[in-house]
Amino acid sequence: xxxxxxxxxxxxxxxxxxxxxxxxxxxxxxxxxxxxxxxxxxxxxxxxxxxxxxxxxxxxxxxxxxxxxxxxxxxxxxxxxxxxxxxxxxxxxxxxxxxxxxxxxxxxxxxxxxxxxxxxxxxxxxxxxxxxxxxxxxxxxxxxxxxxxxxxxxxxxxxxxxxxxxxxxxxxxxxxxxxxxxxxxxxxxxxxxxxxxxxxxxxxxxxxxxxxxxxxxxxxxxxxxxxxxxxxxxxxxxxxxxxxxxxxxxxxxxxxxxxxxxxxxxxxxxxxxxxxxxxxxxxxxxxxxxxxxxxxxxxxxxxxxxxxxxxxxxxxxxxxxxxxxxxxxxxxxxxxxxxxxxxxxxxxxxxxxxxxxxxxxxxxxxxxxxxxxxxxxxxxxxxxxxxxxxxxxxxxxxxx
Numbered sequence: 001x002x003x004x005x006x007x008x009x010x011x012x013x014x015x016x017x018x019x020x021x022x023x024x025x026x027x028x029x030x031x032x033x034x035x036x037x038x039x040x041x042x043x044x045x046x047x048x049x050x051x052x053x054x055x056x057x058x059x060x061x062x063x064x065x066x067x068x069x070x071x072x073x074x075x076x077x078x079x080x081x082x083x084x085x086x087x088x089x090x091x092x093x094x095x096x097x098x099x100x101x102x103x104x105x106x107x108x109x110x111x112x113x114x115x116x117x118x119x120x121x122x123x124x125x126x127x128x129x130x131x132x133x134x135x136x137x138x139x140x141x142x143x144x145x146x147x148x149x150x151x152x153x154x155x156x157x158x159x160x161x162x163x164x165x166x167x168x169x170x171x172x173x174x175x176x177x178x179x180x181x182x183x184x185x186x187x188x189x190x191x192x193x194x195x196x197x198x199x200x201x202x203x204x205x206x207x208x209x210x211x212x213x214x215x216x217x218x219x220x221x222x223x224x225x226x227x228x229x230x231x232x233x234x235x236x237x238x239x240x241x242x243x244x245x246x247x248x249x250x251x252x253x254x255x256x257x258x259x260x261x262x263x264x265x266x267x268x269x270x271x272x273x274x275x276x277x278x279x280x281x282x283x284x285x286x287x288x289x290x291x292x293x294x295x296x297x298x299x300x301x302x303x304x305x306x307x308x309x310x311x312x313x314x315x316x317x318x319x320x321x322x323x324x325x326x327x328x329x330x331x332x333x334x335x336x337x338x339x340x341x342x343x344x345x346x347x348x349x350x351x352x353x354x355x356x357x358x359x360x361x362x363x364x365x366x367x368x369x370x371x372x373x374x375x376x377x378x379x380x381x382x383x384x385x386x387x388x389x390x391x392x393x394x395x396x397x398x399x400x
Contacts, residue, residue, distance in 0.1 A: 068134030114145035135166010204396035264337030318351030
C-alpha cells in the first residue's frame with residue numbers, strides 16, 4: 001500500500017477520461033523500487049492537489065536521460081528499467097519523441113555529452129531537461145563542462161534532476177524530503193526547479209587530477225574545478241581517494257568505513273597520520289584571510305561543504321539548509337583512531353559531532369590550504385572535490 005513517503009504522484013489513467021491513478025514505489029531487490037498503482041479514489045481534495053503530476057514543465061522541453069553504468073554499485077540501468085521507464089509511461093513521455101536515452105561507456109561520457117550536446121543547446125537559449133542516474137560525480141562533470149567556456153548572452157541553464165544512484169549521494173540526501181522513499185522520483189514528477197549553488201576550487205599550477213584508480217593523472221583544465229557538495233583535505237579526502245576502486249565501490253557507502261579503519265589504525269600500530277599544512281579561511285564579512293585554527297600546525301579533518309548530508313544519515317553540516325548557498329567548514333586537529341571514530345560517529349546521530357569541543361564548525365566565504373613543502377608524500381596532499389581527487393604539488397595550494 002502507498003504511504004506518504006512512497007507516493008510519486010497522481011496521473012491520468014491511460015484510456016480512461018476523468019480517471020486517475022495514484023503511482024507509488026514499493027521496495028524491490030537491491031534497494032531498487034518497483035512502480036505500483038492504485039485508483040486515486042480515496043484521496044481528499046487537498047491530497048489530490050498535493051500529489052497531482054505537474055505536466056506543464058514537460059511540455060515542449062526535450063529530456064535527456066543519462067544512465068551512469070559505473071556509479072555506485074552499478075544499478076543505474078536496473079533503476080531505469082524497473083522504476084524510471086514505467087514512470088515515464090505514466091507521465092505520457094515516449095523515447096525519441098519526448099526523451100533521448102544515453103548510457104555511459106567511459107568516465108568521460110558525461111563530460112563529452114555536455115560539451116557536444118548540452119552546452120551548445122544551453123548556449124542557444126533552448127530549454128532542456130537532464131535526468132541523471134548517477135552519484136554526485138556525474139553532476140560535477142556536467143557542471144564543469146557547462147562552465148568551461150564563458151556563457152553566451154542567450155545561455156539557458158538546463159534543469160537537472162539527480163536520481164541518487166551513486167555511493168554517498170550527498171546532494172540528493174541533502175535536498176530530498178526527509179524519509180523520501182521514491183529515490184527522487186516524486187521530485188521529478190512534482191518538484192519545482194531551484195538554482196544550484198556551487199563553489200570553485202582553484203589549484204596551483206602543478207596540481208593533477210587523479211584518474212583510473214589513481215594510476216594515472218592529468219592536468220586540471222583552467223586550474224580549477226567547480227563543485228556543489230564538498231571540498232576537503234585530510235582524513236575525508238584520503239578515505240574517498242583510498243576507497244575509489246572497483247573492489248571498494250562494490251560495497252557501496254560501506255567503502256568509507258572500511259577505508260577509515262585502515263587509515264585510522266595503521267598496520268604498524270602507530271597513530272593515524274597528522275596532516276601538515278597552513279589552513280586559512282575568509283570569514284563572513286571579513287576581507288582578509290585568517291588562520292582557521294590559530295596555533296594549530298597539524299590537522300586531521302578539514303572539510304568545506306554546501307550541503308547538510310554526505311550520506312543518507314551522515315549529517316556533516318547540521319546547520320545547512322537545502323540549496324542554501326552558504327559554505328561551512330568542519331575541522332579538527334590530530335586525534336587517536338578511536339577518538340576520530342567516536343567523534344565522526346556522532347555525525348550519524350543528527351550531526352552531534354559539531355557539539356564536540358575538539359570540532360570547529362563555522363560559515364565561511366573561502367578556504368585555503370597551502371602545503372609549503374611540509375608534506376613529502378603525495379597521498380597526504382590529496383584534495384577531494386565532490387568525489388574527484390586532486391594531488392597538489394609539495395609547495396602548492398588550493399583555494400575555495
